[in-house]
Amino acid sequence: MSQLVPLAMPPQSEAQLLAQAQQLAGLTLGELATRAGLPTPRDLKRDKGWIGVLLERWLGASAGSKPEQDFAALGVELKTIPVDSRGRPLETTFVCVAPLTGNSGVSWETSHVRHKLNRVLWVPVEGEREIPLAERRVGAPLLWSPSEEEEQQLRMDWEELMDLIVLGQVERITARHGEVLQLRPKAANSKALTEAIGAHGELIFTLPRGFYLKKNFTAALLARHFLLG
DNA sequence: TTTTGATCATAT
DNA sequence: ATATGATCAAAA
Numbered sequence: 474m475s476q477l478v479p480l481a482m483p484p485q486s487e488a489q490l491l492a493q494a495q496q497l498a499g500l501t502l503g504e505l506a507t508r509a510g511l512p513t514p515r516d517l518k519r520d521k522g523w524i525g526v527l528l529e530r531w532l533g534a535s536a537g538s539k540p541e542q543d544f545a546a547l548g549v550e551l552k553t554i555p556v557d558s559r560g561r562p563l564e565t566t567f568v569c570v571a572p573l574t575g576n577s578g579v580s581w582e583t584s585h586v587r588h589k590l591n592r593v594l595w596v597p598v599e600g601e602r603e604i605p606l607a608e609r610r611v612g613a614p615l616l617w618s619p620s621e622e623e624e625q626q627l628r629m630d631w632e633e634l635m636d637l638i639v640l641g642q643v644e645r646i647t648a649r650h651g652e653v654l655q656l657r658p659k660a661a662n663s664k665a666l667t668e669a670i671g672a673h674g675e676l677i678f679t680l681p682r683g684f685y686l687k688k689n690f691t692a693a694l695l696a697r698h699f700l701l702g
Numbered sequence: 703t704t705t706t707g708a709t710c711a712t713a714t
Numbered sequence: 715a716t717a718t719g720a721t722c723a724a725a726a
Contacts, residue, residue: 517710517721518722519710519711521709522711522712522718523711523719523720524720525718525720526718529719539714540717543718552720564721565721567721570716570717648705648706658709660709661708662708662710667715680707680708681716
C-alpha cells in the first residue's frame with residue numbers, strides 16, 4: 474500500500490510517473506494543495522501558473538524555472554490543460570518562446586517546439602471559472618507523443634511561421650496564422666521588447682512571441698485518448 | 703461566445 | 715530581459 478504523497482524525487486521511469494499521475498485523477502486541487510502544504514489562491518488572476526506548479530510538486534518534477542524538460546531524465550514535459558465538463562480545452566497551450574533572431578539554418582528537426590512536444594504528460598484539470606478553484610478536479614493523465622500526422626501539422630505551421638520571422642515579417646504575423654500552432658505575445662506586458670529582424674533586414678524591437686498549440690489540436694489529442702483509452 | 707492580443711507571478 | 719508556469723479580458 475502506497476500512501477498518497479507528493480513524489481520527493483523525480484520519477485525513475487515513465488511508468489512510475491504515469492502511476493503517480495493516475496493516483497491524482499479525481500482529486501480536487503484543494504485537497505492536493507493542502508496535502509502538499511500549499512495555500513490555495515481564491516482564483517488564478519494573479520496565480521496563472523499555480524496549477525502547473527502544484528502538479529509539478531506532486532509528480533516530482535525538477536522544480537522551478539530551469540530551461541529543461543520537467544522530467545529531464547525521462548525526456549518528458551508536463552502540461553496541465555484546463556478543460557470543460559466535456560473534456561474539451563478551455564485555453565491554448567503555451568509551448569515555448571519563439572526565437573526571433575539567429576535563425577539562419579534552423580530546422581524543424583532541431584527546433585525547441587519539436588523537442589518540447591516529443592513526449593508530454595498531459596494532465597487535464599477542470600477549468601471552468603464557475604467552479605471554485607479548490608473544488609476543481611484533476612482528470613486522467615495522458616502520456617503522449619505526436620503521431621506522424623500530428624508532427625506533420627506542427628512542422629508545416631512551424632515552418633510557415635519561422636519563414637515569416639526570418640524574412641522580417643514577425644510584426645505581420647497574427648494568431649490567425651497556422652492551423653494547429655500559432656504565434657502570440659508572450660511577455661510581462663506590452664512594453665517588454667526583444668530583438669527581431671525588420672522588413673529590410675535591420676534590427677528592430679518587438680514583443681516577445683511564443684508558440685501556442687491551438688485548441689483544435691489539443692482537443693483532438695485528448696479526444697483520441699478518451700475514445701480509445 | 704470565441705479568439706486574439708495582453709498580462710500575472712517568480713526565479714535567474 | 716529570459717525562462718518557468720499559464721490564464722485573463724478586450725475585441726471580434
